[in-house]
Amino acid sequence: xxxxxxxxxxLIVQKGGISIINCAYENTAFDYFxxxxxxxxxxxxxxxxxRPDVSEKKEGRFTISFNKSAKQFSLHIMDSQPGDSATYFxxxxxxxxxxxxxxxxxxxxxxx
Amino acid sequence: ETGVxxxxxxxxxxxxxxxxxxxxxxxxHNTVSWxxxxxxxxxxxxxxxxxxxxxxxGNFPPRFSGLQFPNYSSELNVNALELDDSALYLxxxxxxxxxxxxxxxxxxxxxxxx
Numbered sequence: 218x219x220x221x222x223x224x225x226x227x228l229i230v231q232k233g234g235i236s237i238i239n240c241a242y243e244n245t246a247f248d249y250f251x252x253x254x255x256x257x258x259x260x261x262x263x264x265x266x267x268r269p270d271v272s273e274k275k276e277g278r279f280t281i282s283f284n285k286s287a288k289q290f291s292l293h294i295m296d297s298q299p300g301d302s303a304t305y306f307x308x309x310x311x312x313x314x315x316x317x318x319x320x321x322x323x324x325x326x327x328x329x
Numbered sequence: 330e331t332g333v334x335x336x337x338x339x340x341x342x343x344x345x346x347x348x349x350x351x352x353x354x355x356x357x358h359n360t361v362s363w364x365x366x367x368x369x370x371x372x373x374x375x376x377x378x379x380x381x382x383x384x385x386x387g388n389f390p391p392r393f394s395g396l397q398f399p400n401y402s403s404e405l406n407v408n409a410l411e412l413d414d415s416a417l418y419l420x421x422x423x424x425x426x427x428x429x430x431x432x433x434x435x436x437x438x439x440x441x442x443x
Contacts, residue, residue: 223371248429249429251431253434258436259436259437260333260419260421260434260435260436260437261372261419261434262434263431263432263433266431268429306371306372308371310429311429312427312429315360315362315377315379315384315385315426315427316362316374316377316385316387317362317364317372317374317421317432318374319371319372319373320371321370321371322369322370322371
């Protein structure tokens with residue numbers, strides 16, 4: 218059973234544009250929602266994370282929007298740059314569980 | 330501060346063999362999690378060790394086993410390798426045994442089973 222659904226599978230954005238990746242979860246016990254960035258041949262690197270007590274968190278060009286009632290959260294990358302081209306994974310976990318449950322990933326390509 | 334390191338980087342084995350993968354945690358972290366990432370997929374949780382004890386396990390058969398040592402480094406052992414075990418194996422360390430702790434990933438070990 219896939220507990221975190223991620224879309225789109227791939228995304229092409231022009232330099233300077235906004236990249237938006239969406240995730241939806243099923244388990245209402247989840248209370249921690251990180252986003253990871255992964256470059257080819259590398260392990261995932263934590264980008265930004267949010268807990269459900271806030272609806273939005275911004276760090277530089279990266280923003281997470283969180284909708285608890287809809288059980289959805291999204292990543293917005295403002296002013297997208299070619300260096301942002303990577304695969305992005307949303308994930309979720311709860312304080313009582315030891316594991317991260319990942320989405321299937323979004324391959325982002327930022328073109329010049 | 331030293332990050333999470335894994336060895337070896339790449340490994341090729343044949344079906345039926347056994348393999349051991351190693352992970353050194355980030356300094357100060359007492360929890361290690363292992364994930365399997367198949368090509369084009371998100372990482373799947375295998376298990377976690379907290380202070381040398383298993384602290385949660387995903388949907389993987391018993392031929393996947395692990396150890397954590399007093400210095401918090403860890404091993405993942407896979408017996409009776411199958412073709413579907415070909416994947417990137419990721420180790421992640423975190424400062425505590427809770428699911429909401431930030432997990433920091435190593436670069437992974439690419440295992441190919443022929």
